Amino acid sequence: MTESPIQKIRLAGLLLLLLLAFLLDLSMGTVKIPVSEIVRVFFSPKTANPTWHFIIARIRLPKACTAVLAGCGLSVGGLQMQTLFRNPLADPAILGITSGAGLGVAAVMLTGGSMATLFAIKELGVSGSWLIIGAACVSAGAVMLLVLTLSRRLRDNVLMLIIGIMIGSITLALTSVWQYFSDPEQVKDYLLWTFGSLGGVTGVQLSILSGVVAAGLIVAFLSSKMLDALLLGEHYARSMGLTARRARVIIICSTSLLAGSITAFCGPIGFIGIAVPHIARTIFNTASHRILMPACCLIGTILLLMCDMVAQLPGSQSVLPINIITSLVGSPVVIILLLRRKNLNSW
């Protein structure tokens, strides 16, 4: 598969759009900061307005960076799952890793740890709590290990898909059990977490998240050739020299790292993972993962930044949770794109 010049131009165009969205995201919020001042904050911090400098460096820049990481990670994870399972409805949550993270959070929030969590939430915001992130990481990691162990044993990707869904159901059910026996106050805290947030990841947390997402993305890019072969189905892929189980383990590993870390740090963010690969295929009209991977990164990031801007509710002081906005804004976009294509057979 070869890139055509048009595809390169489109990638470049998306990169420009991404820069624009990034700047706009920095400028928008409860305090409006002109783009020229943002540039000043970056290039000559001493002459910049100290308040604006603080807002950008401590709040908006980490949030925008988190949006970039989550946008890249979730859409690439979705692309990998859709190809691995040859299913247009697959997304990174399909392996149960996202609900695994949720189980960890519920365990901490809803059992005994209420004092500690409530304190932590009040201090750092819902998603900023180390305790919650730690719990989410541990349980997402445990589910990932379980999924990987199973994936090494199975011959068939469809079985893997069903088992992933079952694991997701089990973790969701366990979470529900906890919710059922908990105080409404604690359940509300948990619900707040499920709304997702890009805002709570700063400092050390941001570097950890960047490290894990970068690792996941590198593995994903290295797997693009395998994913291309898997487009023809497992039998053909094996006849071309692909070791099916190893490929599956590598791909699941990458998606788990991406989805698990992002969910642990930001809470569940739906929609991006399932929709962006479709948008990328429509815009670039290709199946080559060498093009679709960067395309997904760019589109996912732009989409998440745009959702973040909408979430600020221009002209208002309140901020809507990101998980609501992604579905509310994104779903109509995908419906329009798919209707224009009219041919579901060619996903």
Added chain:
Amino acid sequence: MSNDPVLLRTNDLQTGYHSGGKRIVVSGELPELELQPGRLVCLLGPNGSGKSTLLRTLAGLQPVLNGTIDVPGVEAHKPAELARKISLVLTDRVRGNNLTVQSLIELGRYPYTGWLGVLNEADKAVVEWAIGATGISALRNRKAHTLSDGESQKMMLARALAQDTPILMLDEPTAHLDLPSRIRLMRLLHQLAGQTRKAILLSTHELDLALQVADTVWLLEAGGRLHQGAPEDLVLNGVFEAAFAEEDIVFNKEAGVFVIHAAPGKPVLLTGGGITFFWTQRALRRAGFTVVTMPVTTPAKDIIYHVRIPDYPTRTSWLLDGKGASREYTSIAELLQAMR
């Protein structure tokens, strides 16, 4: 056996699979099978005799139950090495996936490209050759899922050719194709075996086509026994007939085809020659008559009709003598109508 190198050889092979901890045996212990360069081998057998299982086992897609498959130059079960020796055309339907025909065929270069899958000039040349050899240049920019069954089969063959392996295996490549496409595909495979010196193994239900193009036939019986030999030998020694034996289906050795009805009908004497004779004979058999030809061995009183094909230079007609009358007909349809 000739001096050609052997590309694949089996030893005491037994095919089957493991299901729920149980061994499900599909074939008995097979005789030694060999694939040689430039030879076209047709794997024939009734439904359920294990053709696909044998093909997939030889291709390394499923493990052997017993015995060994030896592909010189390949260590056992190394998919990356096997992929440079054996390419496949399977019955798996390739779905949309947004692939163009060209990029699907380029995937055939998978075993040779680096970790990003970028094609070099040599790879591109092989892809071009594969597209040319299968004659699908006009389709290259179409989406794979928009192709007809025949076009799709050629595309998958081109992908296998792009994989550039000494062995090519095809699982029922003629299924879903209309008769002209089947014949064209078989002819193409026959030519490819000669030109590229590939060993081609294909499983098929097309007995008559297989008899025409195969250098060797592997005939699987329903019980899992396998006979091999030149197709003509298998016809002459009756193996062919035995493998497909059913009560009302008979293998006609003269014509090389299976005939549906075996029950003897009323005898009709047919005289004449040429191609008209052949087709008239077929029509009479289809209508349920037993065709008697010269010299006549059936008692004359039993013969109810005599169909003659006069040797007119300008037109074809049939003379029907019987039941005390003689009439001329200008088409087989009219002739049969009159005889009913």
